[in-house]
Amino acid sequence: GQASLAQDVALPEDIAATTQGLIDAGLQDDVGLKFVEDLTTEIGARLAGSPDEARARVWSINELKELGFDAVRVEDFTIPYWARTRESARVTGPNAQDLVITALGGSRATPQGGLEAELVRFESLAELQAADPATIKGKIAFIDEHMYKTQNGAGYGLAVRKRSGCAKAAAEKGGVACLIRSVGTQPRRMPHTGGMSREGALGDLPAAALSGPDADQLTRLLARGPVSVNLDIGVEYADAAPSGNVIAEIEGTDLKDEIVLIGCHLDSWDLGTGALDDGAGCGIVVGAAKLIADLPTKPRRTIRVVLYGSEEVGLFGGAAYARQHAEELEQHVLAAESDFGSGRIWRFQTNFGDSALPYAAIMKEVLMPLGVSPGDNAAGGGPDIGVLRRAGVPVVTPGQDGRDYFDYHHTPDDTFDKIDAEEFRQNVAVYAAFTYIAADTGWNFRNEPMSPVGTE
Amino acid sequence: GQASLAQDVALPEDIAATTQGLIDAGLQDDVGLKFVEDLTTEIGARLAGSPDEARARVWSINELKELGFDAVRVEDFTIPYWARTRESARVTGPNAQDLVITALGGSRATPQGGLEAELVRFESLAELQAADPATIKGKIAFIDEHMYKTQNGAGYGLAVRKRSGCAKAAAEKGGVACLIRSVGTQPRRMPHTGGMSREGALGDLPAAALSGPDADQLTRLLARGPVSVNLDIGVEYADAAPSGNVIAEIEGTDLKDEIVLIGCHLDSWDLGTGALDDGAGCGIVVGAAKLIADLPTKPRRTIRVVLYGSEEVGLFGGAAYARQHAEELEQHVLAAESDFGSGRIWRFQTNFGDSALPYAAIMKEVLMPLGVSPGDNAAGGGPDIGVLRRAGVPVVTPGQDGRDYFDYHHTPDDTFDKIDAEEFRQNVAVYAAFTYIAADTGWNFRNEPMSPVGTE
Ligand SMILES: [Zn+2]
Ligand SMILES: [Zn+2]
Ligand SMILES: [Zn+2]
Ligand SMILES: [Zn+2]
Numbered sequence: 001g002q003a004s005l006a007q008d009v010a011l012p013e014d015i016a017a018t019t020q021g022l023i024d025a026g027l028q029d030d031v032g033l034k035f036v037e038d039l040t041t042e043i044g045a046r047l048a049g050s051p052d053e054a055r056a057r058v059w060s061i062n063e064l065k066e067l068g069f070d071a072v073r074v075e076d077f078t079i080p081y082w083a084r085t086r087e088s089a090r091v092t093g094p095n096a097q098d099l100v101i102t103a104l105g106g107s108r109a110t111p112q113g114g115l116e117a118e119l120v121r122f123e124s125l126a127e128l129q130a131a132d133p134a135t136i137k138g139k140i141a142f143i144d145e146h147m148y149k150t151q152n153g154a155g156y157g158l159a160v161r162k163r164s165g166c167a168k169a170a171a172e173k174g175g176v177a178c179l180i181r182s183v184g185t186q187p188r189r190m191p192h193t194g195g196m197s198r199e200g201a202l203g204d205l206p207a208a209a210l211s212g213p214d215a216d217q218l219t220r221l222l223a224r225g226p227v228s229v230n231l232d233i234g235v236e237y238a239d240a241a242p243s244g245n246v247i248a249e250i251e252g253t254d255l256k257d258e259i260v261l262i263g264c265h266l267d268s269w270d271l272g273t274g275a276l277d278d279g280a281g282c283g284i285v286v287g288a289a290k291l292i293a294d295l296p297t298k299p300r301r302t303i304r305v306v307l308y309g310s311e312e313v314g315l316f317g318g319a320a321y322a323r324q325h326a327e328e329l330e331q332h333v334l335a336a337e338s339d340f341g342s343g344r345i346w347r348f349q350t351n352f353g354d355s356a357l358p359y360a361a362i363m364k365e366v367l368m369p370l371g372v373s374p375g376d377n378a379a380g381g382g383p384d385i386g387v388l389r390r391a392g393v394p395v396v397t398p399g400q401d402g403r404d405y406f407d408y409h410h411t412p413d414d415t416f417d418k419i420d421a422e423e424f425r426q427n428v429a430v431y432a433a434f435t436y437i438a439a440d441t442g443w444n445f446r447n448e449p450m451s452p453v454g455t456e
Numbered sequence: 457g458q459a460s461l462a463q464d465v466a467l468p469e470d471i472a473a474t475t476q477g478l479i480d481a482g483l484q485d486d487v488g489l490k491f492v493e494d495l496t497t498e499i500g501a502r503l504a505g506s507p508d509e510a511r512a513r514v515w516s517i518n519e520l521k522e523l524g525f526d527a528v529r530v531e532d533f534t535i536p537y538w539a540r541t542r543e544s545a546r547v548t549g550p551n552a553q554d555l556v557i558t559a560l561g562g563s564r565a566t567p568q569g570g571l572e573a574e575l576v577r578f579e580s581l582a583e584l585q586a587a588d589p590a591t592i593k594g595k596i597a598f599i600d601e602h603m604y605k606t607q608n609g610a611g612y613g614l615a616v617r618k619r620s621g622c623a624k625a626a627a628e629k630g631g632v633a634c635l636i637r638s639v640g641t642q643p644r645r646m647p648h649t650g651g652m653s654r655e656g657a658l659g660d661l662p663a664a665a666l667s668g669p670d671a672d673q674l675t676r677l678l679a680r681g682p683v684s685v686n687l688d689i690g691v692e693y694a695d696a697a698p699s700g701n702v703i704a705e706i707e708g709t710d711l712k713d714e715i716v717l718i719g720c721h722l723d724s725w726d727l728g729t730g731a732l733d734d735g736a737g738c739g740i741v742v743g744a745a746k747l748i749a750d751l752p753t754k755p756r757r758t759i760r761v762v763l764y765g766s767e768e769v770g771l772f773g774g775a776a777y778a779r780q781h782a783e784e785l786e787q788h789v790l791a792a793e794s795d796f797g798s799g800r801i802w803r804f805q806t807n808f809g810d811s812a813l814p815y816a817a818i819m820k821e822v823l824m825p826l827g828v829s830p831g832d833n834a835a836g837g838g839p840d841i842g843v844l845r846r847a848g849v850p851v852v853t854p855g856q857d858g859r860d861y862f863d864y865h866h867t868p869d870d871t872f873d874k875i876d877a878e879e880f881r882q883n884v885a886v887y888a889a890f891t892y893i894a895a896d897t898g899w900n901f902r903n904e905p906m907s908p909v910g911t912e
Contacts, residue, residue, distance in 0.1 A: 041676045044553030052553075097500030097508075097729070100868055188644060189728070189868040213871040217729070220497045220872075272645070273553070273673070412556055412645040415669040416676075 026429025032287015048310035049081035049241035069248035077320035080201035081241030085234035106203035114232030137174035171204035181215035186407035201237035265311030272414030281338035288431035299439035318384030337382025347399035349375035353447030394445035482885025488743015504766035505537035505697030525704035533776035536657035537697030541690035562659035570688030593630035627660035637671035657693035721767035728870030737794035744887035755895035774840030793838025799857035805831035809903030850901035
């Protein structure tokens, strides 16, 4: 089917030429790079639900209006809010020494001055889950599981389980707190925060991440005998704090009710300035959209840029969008989200209906000169558009080289200087190309019962 | 002179054979590596004058006795004591955001809650020193000078001037605090502490180092308009706190009153565990000495291992040693200090009398198979033995490859995992070799008026 149909469809010549122009312009992008530089410099960290995230919305609205986008607006929602107010940890006893930790999002507070308890070490969350409660009762569970470094970030899914699950598993067995080896891939003394699973603002226990060297230090100390730790965490939280999605559009022409959505998330963790996660993604989609907005002729479909709020703490922006646009999801013809830094895109995956695979093939062919390998049809999309994919919206995943991403992710080190301008611009070029093709061809990326495919 | 004399002296065959055995054993060292692993694990940070440094002295005494050294002891002295109790900084105003800083050793405290003032940026200490006082009065001086990354650490001497001099220069012009770009060579959000110049425990102003990315952030913000910062530093200090040098010996035989001194410093800054600076140096000299102590026959001269106290805060251990051993300095035939991490030794410098240059040549020839280039005769020795060199004691500098040293130096990241075991062991082999040669040959490394050299 695919091969025969691929002969039947081709990119119209004018669209091909315009796409090539967008690619060339994307490789020279300044708008997108300036967007992330300004956002991370002028706002800095943008914790979900915080006044900083609110400032970032106001800032983004101003920027996007100034860039000339249509229908620039905030769509509000509320979230359970959590923030750290203090955090420290210290080995007590004869080997007394400070540890470098950072609280996990949703950590409960300890008493002022900390709670002190003995550590019990586990190689993995599974080992903690299988452990005899008697070994954990009254103690601090320490999960020392390492993370693999991979190009596509596949190690994250495995490693993040301990972050999500430690407090719940330890609490069930009578543990008093959780320490995990950071979900990260660098050997520096810089721990990685991130959300733990929770209902509402708070999880089950005080919980924090140790840097890799600190986890190793505890393992060496445990080899010498029992180790107790004083863990001191302060938090503030609220059931409902303001957040919102920032939206800007390029209104389409004859197909303006059909939407090509490209997104990112505007919130970040509080430690860094949210440059790679996810200021870069916002710069990439804004930069790509601006190139299209500047074309002499608008594309046929509407391009909607969504800067999701409160991704980090539970994908609240994505859920709010799906709820607030429930009536309109059928008209979403394609969605993509950039949320994996700004490393060079090495692969382009789709998640299209079978009948639309020839369109995927054309997109891949267009992107190949940018060094992009053709990927499979199993794209996951990004975190905030997962809900759209599950509702049947076709998605693409422009796969970035993320080998270094988890060196910086959710640490103070996620700052603008980590963005490589040349790699960033290749991302802008890729996004501009497929977005424009999707918007101007009018192609249907869903299954098309009436399509010429499907006779064999 | 040198060439002709080199034919006249040679390493006696038995000493050459023993030296080769020590080199082979050094390359298999476990004692030295275990010393630094245990010290940095069981004690951790060892701030000068603190209870942690005191614990490290007790710990070292026990270890050195257990290793079988002679005359293991502490030689006490007191120092002005300084420690941080809190530190934070935050940009205020419309771009409000946290900065990552660390107080410099000797920083004054700010009021509780911080002092807030506008920043004035300087490219260098010299620019601050030349500035019109009116531009600084009531403000925070920010010196953004970068540091060069070099193999032999030459960039440090240039870069450290801003750390020493910022507070004094700013105070003289009515400034209220100092922020410097870290004296360091890595792009992570991890600032480097270190001493500022001061009389007694305190310097002239509150002073702190910014990480590189934070310095860049301030520079970007200053390009957009005036920037004010709230700087909050708490300190404790005392005029006299206990410190001491830990000493262990291998008593010599017929020349036991003559001393070959190999040293390191036991104290560290408070942020890391003092692995590269200078646990490694202590492991190297202890490991080397232990190999010599285990020989079937003791060398003729006494080998004295000195773990200096309170180096970081003003070379107090070195000064105390010179004072307490003033009568004995003439009998110090050679001194070396390892205080630049544990990178591979690539060069061997001496600082010998002219008549002793043939001995330098022999040492260099012995070390060349370890990948060590012959260096010049302008060795500086290490920080704590500078006072010995100035008093006429011959010194050597086994020059380590320190390209990465200032990535970790004086940061939380100075931890055991940064030590490469193979490179560390090459250091042990080098130290064992030259120390043994110096101790067992009886050679005179000073100028020797009666020497056969000096006729031309
Ligand atoms: Zn993200
Ligand atoms: Zn994230
Ligand atoms: Zn040092
Ligand atoms: Zn130092």
